[in-house]
Amino acid sequence: MTGLLTDLYEVRMAASYLRRGMTAPATFSLFARRLPRRRGFLVAAGLSDALAFLEQFRFDDDELAYLRTVVGLDEGALRALGGLRFTGDVWAVPEGRVVGADVPLLEVTAPIAQAQLVETGLLNVLTFATVVATxxxxxxxxxxxxxxxxxxxxxxxxxxxxxxxxxxxxxxxxxxxxxxxxxxxxxxxxxxxxxxxxxxxxxxxxxxxxxxxxxxxxxxxxxxxxxxxxxxxxxxxxxxxxxxxxxxxxxxxxxxxxxxxxxxxxxxxxxxxxxxxxxxxxxxxxxxxxxxxxxxxxxxxxxxxxxxxxVSRDAPSLDSAYKLVDYAGRPVLKLSPGKATLPGAKQVYRAASAGVPDVIALRGEPAPAGLRPILEPVMVGGVRLSPADPAAQVRAARERFEADLAWLPAAARRLDDPQPVTATPSAPLADLRDRLTAGLTPPPVPPL
Amino acid sequence: MTGLLTDLYEVRMAASYLRRGMTAPATFSLFARRLPRRRGFLVAAGLSDALAFLEQFRFDDDELAYLRTVVGLDEGALRALGGLRFTGDVWAVPEGRVVGADVPLLEVTAPIAQAQLVETGLLNVLTFATVVATxxxxxxxxxxxxxxxxxxxxxxxxxxxxxxxxxxxxxxxxxxxxxxxxxxxxxxxxxxxxxxxxxxxxxxxxxxxxxxxxxxxxxxxxxxxxxxxxxxxxxxxxxxxxxxxxxxxxxxxxxxxxxxxxxxxxxxxxxxxxxxxxxxxxxxxxxxxxxxxxxxxxxxxxxxxxxxxxVSRDAPSLDSAYKLVDYAGRPVLKLSPGKATLPGAKQVYRAASAGVPDVIALRGEPAPAGLRPILEPVMVGGVRLSPADPAAQVRAARERFEADLAWLPAAARRLDDPQPVTATPSAPLADLRDRLTAGLTPPPVPPL
The missing domain is CATH 3.20.20.70 (Aldolase class I)
Structure with a gap:
């Protein structure tokens, strides 16, 4: 049982996509829009549980029966949901790594119905673990x-x-x-x-x-x-x-x-x-x-x-988001006030020395000289690349955290009034965002 | 698997009690020491899950093996834990009811090892549900x-x-x-x-x-x-x-x-x-x-x-406590600064008219005229008195909440600077507390 561990709107959207044959790959980016008050950084955490959730995601017969009778999904949608598994690719910041706002903690690329259905579960797991690790x-x-x-x-x-x-x-x-x-x-x-x-x-x-x-x-x-x-x-x-x-x-x-x-x-x-x-x-x-x-x-x-x-009492949550950034090879963004997004699948590059902003780049861009990428492929075709080993994963994450804690500028480590670590878009990403914002041209209406 | 869903100290204490033949009934009282800021009342919630936890509580073989190798419990303690089930009695405020600080949300009476082992789980379930319902x-x-x-x-x-x-x-x-x-x-x-x-x-x-x-x-x-x-x-x-x-x-x-x-x-x-x-x-x-x-x-x-x-952002937790109030027929209290407790198993009485403090009484006291008790027996000998019916329980709790919301004084309902509902000890309870505080006389040391 995992399929119903989602918001109803995800199910409706997925059913609509499946019904309309909208099966092209979508990339969603999960990131924090801003850091909570008194936070100079975030500690990425929760990835292992997030991948387990993706591996197990499916609708069982009882769940499908509930969707039939209570939500009123038609037989075609139910059949499609019944066979649905997560078969996508995932890139993510490994656990224990320290990051700032706007940096994707995780990016999912999968047929859009799959990628949409797992939104609620991924946000739930990664947001809380990251809040508490921080x-x-x-x-x-x-x-x-x-x-x-x-x-x-x-x-x-x-x-x-x-x-x-x-x-x-x-x-x-x-x-x-x-x-x-x-x-x-x-x-x-x-x-x-x-x-x-x-x-x-x-x-x-x-x-x-x-x-x-x-x-x-x-x-x-x-x-x-x-x-x-x-x-x-x-x-x-x-x-x-x-x-x-x-x-x-x-x-x-x-x-x-x-x-x-x-x-x-x-x-x-x-x-x-x-x-x-x-x-x-x-x-x-x-x-x-x-x-x-x-x-x-x-x-x-x-x-x-x-x-x-x-309960992370002074900041029990985080303004995390899971946003569509590419559909069918077309980078997309939204313009909602205070909630605008950066288009396209991404990679983030980091300098070895502290105090230099990370660079958020399009994933296809050549790596800037001297910087190392911090997102790694963690799942391909719905299969995770490292086996789940709970104790080893915690140890590895802790080592990453210790290294990043040493790397963090003192101003970002301060408990009071910290100066947050930051990230800036690369020139090609900023250019793409500006072109899309200026030119939002509606594509043709997909047929029913 | 539920036995390890507890804090290690509960396991150590239980093992020590069992080893020493300390199997007399203990009563623990679960209550909020104070209301969070900006709260004029609490909405009791989580009881149904708490009772399910008690019904399912047991150690399976893998759990016992873990306790043997990692915690180092001896075979006698492991045998005793292996056979342990929750066989106690529970009184509780039904879900949806509105209460103030100091009122027991739940009281457990059971052989002390059982009552101790379930502390962590009961606090976890009742605290969060009550925080969020409120x-x-x-x-x-x-x-x-x-x-x-x-x-x-x-x-x-x-x-x-x-x-x-x-x-x-x-x-x-x-x-x-x-x-x-x-x-x-x-x-x-x-x-x-x-x-x-x-x-x-x-x-x-x-x-x-x-x-x-x-x-x-x-x-x-x-x-x-x-x-x-x-x-x-x-x-x-x-x-x-x-x-x-x-x-x-x-x-x-x-x-x-x-x-x-x-x-x-x-x-x-x-x-x-x-x-x-x-x-x-x-x-x-x-x-x-x-x-x-x-x-x-x-x-x-x-x-x-x-x-x-x-996440109940402004008050993501509650200063809840689960305190021993009676052991082997002997009412007890503790005197820790800011954390003193009221001794003895209790009942709470409420007036029909709003604005009158509830009376926290010893359970054996005669009911004050015109007041109704708000704790009910919900489990006897480890068996719950009403079958679990998730939808019906939510409906009933909602009706209780609607009635209590209508009963609440306007000053307690205010979002800002509310005047909390209160409860005061009955004369016999206050007298018992004062006598015990004055006279804490150590009983003889139990034999090993």
């Missing part, structure tokens, strides 16, 4: 040398979203996730120890810590703020001295003034001879509060980042 | 008599989220959704006609409109802003006059100044004798822009509301 990258920049752990599962927009958040944050350099299924699926490190309820169920904090240290001696982390935070730290020290867990120990602060509590906790731990014990902070954190704690020198080894990262 | 309700309030259509699919946080958005917005009074699968699953009306790409593929706007009117004569809506909006309206009129579709017709405005364009479009349509043609606006809308258009008298019959509703 938010997580900001946390990564803020955290400096401290570790980050994805704690977002409980408040993401559904279970799918939790998986995408764990994956996207791993691409952006998070060290672990609390999400067990995501850890399994993507080969990530799972992290997590105890909640307040555990302490409450025992009633006595020391009893709870003792039980936990005995049951999980490899890496116990004690949640110390259920009743009185610094008393909790003392209780953790007592229990560690008594039980002597085999692995490294830590405490977690989940409320209060993290800077003051981390310093006081560090002092207690150090005085008790536990200078290697780690301090983890969690609860309402985002890149801004992490940056403040880091700048103030709070002795925090790891940050658990949940809701605000997982 | 945002959609604000759009409903803003739109007055105009229809609303869910256009959010392409930018929700994943496909799950798109389904939840279509469902939650239907509960909050939306008339239709673009999401075909959600329409099928929940018995909603699917809506949608054409995109700019359809017009571009034909090149000539009239040719595209003509083809569409011939292919879908029952209810064609023409997207008029691909090149020049008012020229597009004239083209729509020409085509309607020529093709004479059997059903009602409409135009869709997707960019520009909606107020001015709607008035100009209305004048063109009326002058051409199409006074029954509908005008639909879409693109970047939310409750504020809709309220402005409605207040200004823009002649718009329906609003397509997408991204900003579907």
């Amino acid at each position: 938010k997580a990258a900001r946390c990564r920049i803020a955290a400096g040398g401290a570790d980050l752990i994805d704690f977002a599962f409980r408040r993401t927009h559904g279970v799918d979203a939790a998986m995408a958040v764990a994956r996207a944050s791993a691409i952006a350099g998070f060290a672990a996730t609390s999400n067990v299924e995501a850890a399994r699926r993507y080969g990530l490190r799972a992290a997590g120890t105890m909640a307040h309820s555990y302490v409450q169920a025992f009633g006595d904090e020391r009893a709870a810590f003792r039980a936990f240290a005995l049951d999980f001696p490899d890496r116990p982390v004690f949640l110390v703020d259920t009743y009185d935070t610094l008393a909790g730290v003392h209780h953790a020290v007592e229990v560690v001295d008594e039980v002597r867990p085999v692995g490294p120990v830590g405490i977690r602060l989940d409320s209060g003034d993290f800077d003051a509590l981390a310093r006081a906790s560090r002092a207690i731990l150090d005085a008790a001879g536990h200078s290697s014990a780690r301090i983890i902070a969690s609860g309402g954190l985002d890149e801004d509060s992490i940056a403040t704690l880091v700048a103030g020198g709070a002795p925090i080894n790891a940050y658990g980042v949940g809701t605000r990262m997982g | 945002k959609a309700a604000r759009c409903r309030i803003a739109a007055g008599g105009a229809d609303l259509i869910d256009f959010a699919f392409r930018r929700t946080h994943g496909v799950d989220a798109a389904m939840a958005v279509a469902r939650a917005s239907a509960i909050a009074g939306f008339a239709a959704t673009s999401n075909v699968e959600a329409a099928r699953r929940y018995g909603l009306r699917a809506a949608g006609t054409m995109a700019h790409s359809y017009v571009q593929a034909f090149g000539d706007e009239r040719a595209a409109f003509r083809a569409f009117a011939l292919d879908f004569p029952d209810r064609p809506v023409f997207l008029v802003d691909t090149y020049d909006t008012l020229a597009g309206v004239h083209h729509a009129v020409e085509v309607v006059d020529e093709v004479r579709p059997v059903g009602p017709v409409g135009i869709r405005l997707d960019s520009g100044d909606f107020d001015a364009l709607a008035r100009a479009s209305r004048a063109i349509l009326d002058a051409a004798g199409h006074s029954s043609a509908r005008i639909i606006a879409s693109g970047g809308l939310d409750e504020d822009s809709i309220a402005t258009l409605v207040a200004g008298g823009a002649p718009i019959n329906a609003y397509g509301v997408g991204t900003r509703m579907g």
Whole structure:
């Protein structure tokens, strides 16, 4: 079941195209029209899920029956939809790569009905993954040398979203996730120890810590703020001295003034001879509060980042678009106010040195000297060029992200008032756009 | 597969409880600690999916193998988890009901390991559905008599989220959704006609409109802003006059100044004798822009509301919590700064007249005279009390929402600076909280 995972208008348009024999190839370009506020770049993500969606796209019999009875599609359209698979070609920016507005994250070339039907699914998958990878990258920049752990599962927009958040944050350099299924699926490190309820169920904090240290001696982390935070730290020290867990120990602060509590906790731990014990902070954190704690020198080894990262609270979406740029070999554009598009299938070229705008070129243009292309062919004839290997893909994307983060100009990395990376059309692309805008001449009406 | 859809700490705590024979019933309460900014109420939603999650919760063999090798759980814990099902009782506020902060949306009573393991899933499902139903309700309030259509699919946080958005917005009074699968699953009306790409593929706007009117004569809506909006309206009129579709017709405005364009479009349509043609606006809308258009008298019959509703842009999450309130017959609370909880299993009582705070009482208290309880038993012994009937549940929830919307004080309904509905603890509950806070006496340490 994937065919109905689309907007109704896609189905109507596809049925109309099929009925009229409009099967010529169309190229659609998926890109961000602009960056959200406080974003100097985007981290491309979601491609692997997008390709899986394309591979699986089809209408099953129940779906066709629904379209027959409820949408009222005729038998010819239903037959055509029933046999439809995605057989197109896809070029895309690989995951983890850093890009700006207007750069195509993905371009699809396929018979127009196919390319149209997958619009909703592709936008859904790529927009959200890119939004969250970008938010997580900001946390990564803020955290400096401290570790980050994805704690977002409980408040993401559904279970799918939790998986995408764990994956996207791993691409952006998070060290672990609390999400067990995501850890399994993507080969990530799972992290997590105890909640307040555990302490409450025992009633006595020391009893709870003792039980936990005995049951999980490899890496116990004690949640110390259920009743009185610094008393909790003392209780953790007592229990560690008594039980002597085999692995490294830590405490977690989940409320209060993290800077003051981390310093006081560090002092207690150090005085008790536990200078290697780690301090983890969690609860309402985002890149801004992490940056403040880091700048103030709070002795925090790891940050658990949940809701605000997982819903990208300050920018929960992105003005992404999936626009027809070529049909039947004819480059096209639209002129809607504020939503004009660049025509034609594209390639984007990038300089090795930072601070130089990317060049958005027509795909057929010769490559400018010294620049490297950043879109790659990823699917040909509906078949992806690299096999799906979830863990390897996350690792490769993370390496790309690390390289691009080093490449990004400092002004684009800034959390506040960043200067976004930009892209400019090549001379041939700008010329084509201007000619089409000036001359929009209607072609003959296709026959019914 | 559902067992790994949880945070790792839930698994560790559950394993520890099971290992120690801590199988006494625990009650957890799920509630919002506070309302987001600009929210005067919440619309409870997501219960049906939450109950389905509880019914399906189990660890399969692959999941247990993962926990063995990667998390390092011992064989005793794995055996116990392998046989674990959710066998608890659930009380909840039914979907569509309007509530304030602190009111339990749901309470679970089950052996503590079970109740703990389902925390992440329950919070995930109920938080997001409630966030979006609430945002959609604000759009409903803003739109007055105009229809609303869910256009959010392409930018929700994943496909799950798109389904939840279509469902939650239907509960909050939306008339239709673009999401075909959600329409099928929940018995909603699917809506949608054409995109700019359809017009571009034909090149000539009239040719595209003509083809569409011939292919879908029952209810064609023409997207008029691909090149020049008012020229597009004239083209729509020409085509309607020529093709004479059997059903009602409409135009869709997707960019520009909606107020001015709607008035100009209305004048063109009326002058051409199409006074029954509908005008639909879409693109970047939310409750504020809709309220402005409605207040200004823009002649718009329906609003397509997408991204900003579907991600609840100004408040994409909710400070929800799932807190242990009773273990083994012993009411408990925590004292973490800003996160203190109310002890004990609860019932909430509501007055028929608006503006009276709800009363949060202990579940065993006698019902206050003249007030009605708003939590209902929905699952007993792991079995839900009403069969899952997706379409009927949405209809019932929508009726509850309509009734509660009429009941809500005007000050709580305001889009700006609303006065939130409130709830206060009963005297026995306040007394219990104060006694426990004062006297937190540690019970004896449970044996290993």
